[in-house]
Amino acid sequence: MTYKILLLSAALVFISSCKEQDQKVAENIETKKNSDKLNLKGTWELVGFYNYIDNKVVDSFSNNTISRQVKMYTDTKVMWCKLLKTDSIEFFGYGNYSYGDGTLTEELEFGSAFMNEVIAEQEEFNFILELTENRFEQIEIDEDGNKIYSENYKRVE
Template sequence: MKSKSLILVIILMLVFACKDQPKTDVDITEQETETKKDTNSLKGTWELVGFYNYNDNVVVDSFSNNTISRQVKMYTDSKVMWCKLLKTDSIEFFGYGSYNYDDGHLTEVLDFGSAFMNEVIAENKEFNFELELSEDRFEQIELDDDGNKIYSENYVRIE
């Protein structure tokens, strides 16, 4: 009888010893950091909501995009595509290519686009911007040759 009790106790100890341990704080912190990286990236779909004009690196004018046209930009891990809906020609403005961003700078290198954009791309494929990025908003800011801000396109995340 004692040997059966001893075997039962050993089996119970093994069962409880093999039970899943709760996740450590390190695992939770790594997951939270990974989530923050994903939400604070360009990957996703964005809609142009407005523009800023600058003078001496200060916003001097801003206006909404909703009365002019509609523009959407989509970023994957390495590709970018944008399209603009114009009431006069629904297929005229789009571009496709690759991008990278780091340390407050965004570079887009377009491979092809609409008829008008292909003319622009023939002259210059690479577009460089200053980038101000938050979780659900970004501004791509055009700079002059001296590094001064000229204007920005302002986007909000829609997906």
């Protein structure tokens, strides 16, 4: 009788461990599906800004009163343009980008007259990236890695 109980207990432990393993596999598959959805590819519109002090948001403001800015990402390219409501001066940039592990790097090749002056001094722009399915923040950091300022976007397409 004791032998049968021991054998039955061992079988139940084995079945239970298989179910746990199946659950872990299912969770990994679901996590992979969700991470595949999180990508920058598409069109995004700037909706606002955050200012930081000591890595905490201390001020936020919306973008709709000053200008309109759109960013478009393909698999490897980025292009953004800005319309200033008070000025008709062109303002855009184009180049390559990469992201991962919470960072975004944009390497601009060319842009508007003003941006070409900026690009002549600095081609690569590095940000902290906080990305969800339909929103992202690109956060500028100082030389010590502290958050300074962010541009906040919503997915348009």
